[in-house]
Amino acid sequence: MSARVSLQARVQQYLAERRHLGFELHSRGQALARFARYVTEAGHRGPLTLDLMAAWARQAKAGHGDRATAARRFRLLRPFTRWLRQFEPATEVPDEAVFGPIPGRVAPHIYRDEEITQLLDVAARVGPPGSLRGAVMATLFGLIACTGLRISEALSLLDADVDLNCGVLTIRQSKFGKSRLVPLHPSAVQTLARYRAQRTRHVPTTPETPFFIATRGRRLGQPLGEHQAHRIFEQLRKQLGWVNRGGHGAPRIHDLRHSFAVRRLLLWHEQGADLDQRMLALSTYLGHAKVSNTYWYLTGVPELMSLIGERFERFADPWEDGDE
Numbered sequence: 001m002s003a004r005v006s007l008q009a010r011v012q013q014y015l016a017e018r019r020h021l022g023f024e025l026h027s028r029g030q031a032l033a034r035f036a037r038y039v040t041e042a043g044h045r046g047p048l049t050l051d052l053m054a055a056w057a058r059q060a061k062a063g064h065g066d067r068a069t070a071a072r073r074f075r076l077l078r079p080f081t082r083w084l085r086q087f088e089p090a091t092e093v094p095d096e097a098v099f100g101p102i103p104g105r106v107a108p109h110i111y112r113d114e115e116i117t118q119l120l121d122v123a124a125r126v127g128p129p130g131s132l133r134g135a136v137m138a139t140l141f142g143l144i145a146c147t148g149l150r151i152s153e154a155l156s157l158l159d160a161d162v163d164l165n166c167g168v169l170t171i172r173q174s175k176f177g178k179s180r181l182v183p184l185h186p187s188a189v190q191t192l193a194r195y196r197a198q199r200t201r202h203v204p205t206t207p208e209t210p211f212f213i214a215t216r217g218r219r220l221g222q223p224l225g226e227h228q229a230h231r232i233f234e235q236l237r238k239q240l241g242w243v244n245r246g247g248h249g250a251p252r253i254h255d256l257r258h259s260f261a262v263r264r265l266l267l268w269h270e271q272g273a274d275l276d277q278r279m280l281a282l283s284t285y286l287g288h289a290k291v292s293n294t295y296w297y298l299t300g301v302p303e304l305m306s307l308i309g310e311r312f313e314r315f316a317d318p319w320e321d322g323d324e
Contacts, residue, residue: 008036014083031076047090053077105300106247108258115242116145122236132202133215136224137232139195140212144253146188148260148286151253155224160207164189171287180287261286262303
């Protein structure tokens with residue numbers, strides 16, 4: 001980049017111009033800001049290169065993202081780099097040559113009840129003995145499983161965001177720059193209260209204390225990192241020897257969120273609820289930007305495909321009756 005204007009300044013200039021045209025760019029703006037920080041920390045000088053952008057894209061989800069995730073990250077740089085060429089003509093612009101085309105959504109691994117129970121059991125035994133680590137990991141995975149939170153949302157919680165008197169979580173500035181309230185089941189409130197009491201015995205607690213903390217050495221009491229959470233999950237997954245039933249390489253933490261959504265839709269169906277009426281509530285609860293992202297479960301997840309078939313049969317039956 002030019003010594004006269006930093007990449008961070010160019011990102012802000014680009015976003016200001018686009019927003020002046022009416023684009024909100026919440027998630028894209030956050031991603032470009034992260035990319036600018038990555039470039040600065042890498043000590044890169046000169047025009048942006050495809051190798052530099054690809055290295056950043058591979059770090060998606062703390063290095064645990066799949067090819068599709070990296071491809072999406074890579075693609076979001078295209079409009080910015082094309083714009084940047086007016087100032088830095090040698091800037092390279094990403095195409096599909098590095099990660100290939102972005103595939104459509106693939107079916108997640110939907111956890112069975114016994115798999116979630118197994119995960120929480122082995123997570124609670126993560127050592128060393130006497131450490132808070134097992135309680136942190138079991139509570140983290142359990143909270144995601146029973147609320148459908150994103151891993152980033154759970155790890156961003158402060159103690160003040162967890163109101164156990166009202167049974168509500170406050171999710172601040174999540175993936176799409178929106179905040180929301182997430183009501184909790186009484187059983188979840190009891191589990192979180194028990195964890196909070198354990199954590200308080202290990203570290204002093206203030207409203208600004210991270211709810212999920214690191215437990216070792218000098219990082220004791222600091223926010224638990226996403227990389228560490230994924231690493232421990234992978235160890236537990238290998239220990240449990242699950243058979244992958246999704247379209248990704250292996251069961252993921254994020255599949256706990258998918259499993260929550262699917263289980264809720266199945267429960268509503270069993271209760272005879274009108275799914276179309278409940279979809280907006282579920283979409284809001286999950287923090288989806290568009291309700292169409294929630295409707296995807298009905299067509300994109302095998303466990304819910306039968307619901308589509310039944311709805312079609314109810315639509316088709318009156319026509320069949322009329323032909324007789």
